[in-house]
Amino acid sequence: MNVKAVSYIRAIEEGWSRPLLFRCDDGNQYVVKLLNNPQGIKVLPNEMIAFRLGRLLHLPVGECAIVHVSGELITQSPALRDMQVKAGPHLGSVYRETVKVLQNADDLTGCCNLDKAAGMIAFDHWIQNWDRADNIGNILVSKEDDNKKIVMIDHANAFTGSWTLDSLKENRTNRSVYWGKIYELFIPHISDKRLFKSALRQIQSLSKAELWTAMSGLPRKWSVSHTEQRKLVKYLEYRKVAAGEALKDLRKKF
Numbered sequence: 193m194n195v196k197a198v199s200y201i202r203a204i205e206e207g208w209s210r211p212l213l214f215r216c217d218d219g220n221q222y223v224v225k226l227l228n229n230p231q232g233i234k235v236l237p238n239e240m241i242a243f244r245l246g247r248l249l250h251l252p253v254g255e256c257a258i259v260h261v262s263g264e265l266i267t268q269s270p271a272l273r274d275m276q277v278k279a280g281p282h283l284g285s286v287y288r289e290t291v292k293v294l295q296n297a298d299d300l301t302g303c304c305n306l307d308k309a310a311g312m313i314a315f316d317h318w319i320q321n322w323d324r325a326d327n328i329g330n331i332l333v334s335k336e337d338d339n340k341k342i343v344m345i346d347h348a349n350a351f352t353g354s355w356t357l358d359s360l361k362e363n364r365t366n367r368s369v370y371w372g373k374i375y376e377l378f379i380p381h382i383s384d385k386r387l388f389k390s391a392l393r394q395i396q397s398l399s400k401a402e403l404w405t406a407m408s409g410l411p412r413k414w415s416v417s418h419t420e421q422r423k424l425v426k427y428l429e430y431r432k433v434a435a436g437e438a439l440k441d442l443r444k445k446f
């Protein structure tokens with residue numbers, strides 16, 4: 193999805209990528225990671241591709257969109273000019289107003305979608321997102337519509353982060369297990385280990401064509417060549433096996 197930024201609201205005072213909050217022409221506010229963010233350009237395609245893959249798996253991923261910031265808006269906003277924001281297609285995550293980040297076990301009380309937790313952990317191992325197991329900032333607890341839910345955000349470090357063709361090849365069979373205080377919070381909520389098996393089955397049943405849909409329409413300025421897309425699809429195919437091996441070890445913790 194593409195939206196246009198209509199006004200700048202404020203800086204989000206958290207995160208290595210120094211995201212900014214904008215109101216956009218679909219009426220939503222977006223937490224926007226910029227083309228020239230300090231974590232690097234790969235953050236943008238990583239977020240979008242991971243969001244689309246997560247959605248294919250029916251995981252509670254926060255909605256992402258390509259956010260176009262115009263030169264005109266930058267001219268009108270001294271703050272954007274000071275931060276040297278560039279006009280162009282940036283990456284936005286729909287801002288969830290009534291949320292907190294997941295920090296402790298109490299935050300999960302009453303969440304209605306904890307059946308997705310095994311899927312989330314399997315997903316992170318498939319796409320090699322090492323940045324959720326221990327990082328308190330990367331799961332939001334949303335309280336919209338009277339329903340309390342976990343929402344997965346921040347896939348900047350998917351595919352290990354700043355990947356290259358060489359690193360994709362190197363990592364496609366990597367079986368590393370990610371673990372930390374955030375995954376630990378889910379131990380009481382994943383009582384049936386078969387949930388990992390069914391999450392893995394879902395990942396493994398994604399077709400190559402479906403993986404390609406996650407690559408479609410990425411802005412040229414995000415600098416992901418057709419070859420890189422092809423190699424990323426190949427990497428994801430390989431990792432269907434590697435994720436299974438990692439999960440065999442990880443299941444012992446539950």
Ligand SMILES: Nc1ncnc2c1ncn2[C@@H]1O[C@H](COP(=O)(O)OP(=O)(O)OP(=O)(O)O)[C@@H](O)[C@H]1O
Pocket residue numbers: 204206207208209210211223254285286287288289291293327328329330332345346347348
């Ligand atoms: N969609 C959203 N709705 C509400 N708050 C958000 C949203 N996206 C991000 N945030 C807030 O902004 C913070 C930084 O966002 P995010 O984790 O995506 O960026 P980051 O720079 O990659 O962070 P990190 O320091 O984990 O690498 C989050 O921890 C969260 O507090």
Ligand SMILES: [Mg+2]
Pocket residue numbers: 207327329330346
């Ligand atoms: Mg984060």
